[in-house]
Amino acid sequence: MAAKMYRVCVRYLCFRHAVCSAILCGVILCGVFGGVVPGTAFAEGSIRYNRDIRPLLSDHCFGCHGPDSSQRRAGLRLDLPPPEVAKSESGLSAIVAGRPSASELLRRVESDDPAVVMPPPETYKFLNAEQKSLLRRWIEQGAAYEAHWAYVAPNRPALPPVADASWPWHPIDRFIRVRLEREGLAPSREADRSTLLRRVSLDLTGLPPSRAEIEAYLQDSAPDAYERVVDRLLSAEKYGERMAVDWLDAARYADTNGYQIDRDREQHAYRDWVIGAFNRNMPFDQFTIDQLAGDLLPAPTRDQRIATGFHRNHMVNEETGSIPEEFLAEYASDRVETTATVWLGQTFNCARCHDHKFDPITQRDYYGLKAFFHNISENGIADYEISIRQSNPPFLWLTTAEQEMRRAELRQQVVAAEAVAAAVAKAAPDAAAQEPGGGPQPAASIPAATGGAAGERGGGESDRLTKLHAELAAYEAELPTTLVMQELPQPRPTYVLERGAYDRPGAAVAAATPAMLPAMGAELPQNRLGLALWLVDAENPLTARVIVNRFWQSLFGTGLVVTSDDFGAQGSPPSHPELLDWLAVEFVESGWNVKRMLRLMVTSAAYRQASHGSPELRARDPENRLLARGPRFRLQAEFLRDQALAASGLLVAELGGPSVKPYHPPGLYEQVVSLLATNKGYPQGVGDDLHRRSLYTYWKRSVPHPAMLAFDAGFRETCAVRRTRTNTPLQALVLMNDPTYVEAARFLAARMMSEGGDGDAPRIAHGFWLMLGRAPDATEIAVLQGSLEAFRAQQSSSPELAQQLLEVGAPLPADALRGIAEKNDLPAFTLLASMLICCDEAVMRN
Helix, strand or coil: CHHHHHHHHHHCCCCCCCCCHHHHHHHHHHHHHCCECCCCCCCCCCCCHHHHHHHHHHHHCHHHHCCCHHHCCCCCCCCCCCCCCCECCCCCECCCCCCHHHCHHHHHHCCCCCCCCCCCHHHCCCCCHHHHHHHHHHHHCCCCCECCHHHCCCCCCCCCCCCCCCCCCCHHHHHHHHHHHHCCCCCCCECCHHHHHHHHHHHHHCCCCCHHHHHHHHHCCCCCHHHHHHHHHHHCHHHHHHHHHHHHHHCCCCCECCCCCCCECCCHHHHHHHHHHHHCCCCHHHHHHHHHHHHHCCCCCHHHHHHHHHHHCCCCCCCCCCCHHHHHHHHHHHHHHHHHHHHHCCCHHHHCCCCCCCCCCCHHHHHHHHHHHCCECCCCCCCCCCCHHHHCCCEEECCCHHHHHHHHHHHHHHHHHHHHHHHHHHHHHHHHHHCCCCCCCCCCCCCCCCCCCCCCCHHHHHHHHHHHHHHHHHHHHCCCEEECCCECCCCCCEEEEHHHCCCCEEEEECCCCCCCCCCCCCCCCCCHHHHHHHHCCCCCCCHHHHHHHHHHHHHHCCCCCCCCCCCCCCCCCCCCHHHHHHHHHHHHHCCCCHHHHHHHHHCCCCCCECCCCCHHHHHHCCCCCCCCCCCCEECCHHHHHHHHHHHHCCCECCCCCCCECCCCCCCHHHHHCCCCCCCCCCCCCCHHHHHECHHHECCCCCCCCHHHHCCCCCCCCCCCCCCCCCCCHHHHHHHHHCHHHHHHHHHHHHHHHHHCCCCHHHHHHHHHHHHHCCCCCHHHHHHHHHHHHHHHHHHHHCHHHHHHHHCCCCCCCCCCCCCCCCHHHHHHHHHHHHHHHHCHHHHEEC
16 A cells, blocks of 8 residues: 555656546536536527626525525525526425526516515615626526536637637637637737847746846847747746745745744745745646645655645744634634635635535535644644744754754763763662761762763752753754644544634534545545645646636736636636636646746737737726736736846845845834734844845734835735735835835946946936836937936935935945946936836836
């Protein structure tokens, strides 16, 4: 069995579940959902259940007539197909296919009587005339039902034929173009080369291209020049850093425990593992298994154990008086909800207290999944008065061979000293009893300690032992560790908790996967390893769809399914369902190859389109769901900062290591951090620590970095797979005044003056290349020239303020302006550089 499991785990799912498609259709479609399988032919203009009816019923009806049996009214369940919904407790038929007049549902929703109409007036979920018409037409057309698209395993659809074959030379483009033709639209032209290079560089590495890279690409006339750029970016180390930004949001990675005390934790080894896994192009199924169950693999490597830090990233409470059992339940629930969000795109937290109101997820499903995560040898409450390692196990030592040898020596000395102390304590009373005076006497037979004198009295031996313990503790405190998963020898029992309360256990449950999805194979272990293997099995209808949708979201700004965290009834349907399924199957059949999938997406004509659509197109499709133009959206917080550092020449390209503390508003920590915390202040970094990539910024949950919060970075308290994008005046104030950006502007100005040549125009042009990745036109040069003259006038009238501007951040190197006669122009050029950093084109990813 062990040899078989080893082969299974090492090859990572070369086998597939014995669950066949017939079982999938029989159990899922007929047993839980019933009805028509997606892909059934529908007449043009017909009402589609998934597209038109399910969202309507989910919003207005499922709360009282959906999956939650505890809240269901009149015995009527509308999330199932006819005939399951045909009758309620009253005996009336809710839906009679083809007969609106006989359908009680329609009579109720069209009624004007407050005592009869549905939904009831007190719910304020009123149906408008168009929605009522949709229901009537659906019933007239036969009330055809479709299983929810997300719960049916994807099949690879054939590439659709298109009327104009000149554009869609790429598989992705065939699906995009056929939809555009159906809507009477045409795709946009390809973006210009410099814009496209900046776009793909930011998307794949989180950094803009250098001027040398841009000029080399613009001069490369080979037909595969763009594809070779993509391959270069995917092979760069900075690719892994960019990919880790999104994943760490999902993994809720932070450098502190959270809650009130919010003490520091050692976890950066997990972050560095994620970066390395992406850079090595680890297959995504292996990436999944290592993180969820690396410790349960046969002979796990240190890297595989580090990877299990994924489910140790949750917050940990250290507040005195809290109840350990309550927070053990919280930690396990966090793992359930994170796993469901990241791999299944499901809102499982809704089923913690009751059956889900919109999706076929029962409370028993929730606690069956919780049972996989309820067996960790952790404390419910950590103790801030003792070391983080003692209070927050399990952890893994990350020592070198030399460090481990020294640690072993110290531990041996402690053990030896403890043995001697125990012998002294035992022998001393016997010696005292033999002396007339009754006092303790030397015991010559007691062995000496690695340095103590024979016959040393017990008190001296105690002092030596205390000293050795302190020496070992001091040495171990300097050794690196990381939090990991580790199973208890005996699993904890798991119960359905009534209303989700930790102290109200109900029925006992065993570890089990959700009933609405294909069953977990009997050959799989009933633990986290089995769960991980089940998640990445080809028969699982969700995982591949969910992951490729998030890749699409990272490149196009929005997923094919907008609600990338919710593939359930309340989520948005895919804009291009056939494309989503094609990508999901392609991903699995490629061996879960992440780089190959990203390359496929960024080499499509859809991705390469110009983002500036016509006013008519923007009015027709304001959110670009039809993809008739290229994606355009504001850069993420980390990319904005890293771009400014890169353009200014300040960026330190060092991979991995402990988190660093760049500029931070003074005094903020003291106002927010708990008085019980051991890390009350913010010791700002120096040197390279100020200019590392934002990925490495120390992340304290109670006081996240405010400049990045302004641009919608998350608090990292819980799993997040989709960031919001806001547009506020505070963002402009950050870009203009935050020390990071003021310092970057000063260094960018120095580069413009020292590298740009003689005269204002070429220096302005060089700033354009460094910051925006293109050459300015004559109008832009003229505008900026005028601004520069205005800044010079301000500088002359306020020399003290100009000097203060130059003192923000690190001093310029001595040779930064070597050979430049107009060194007194630096304040004016700094303000000009700040304009470039703040401009819309720099802030946006076009």
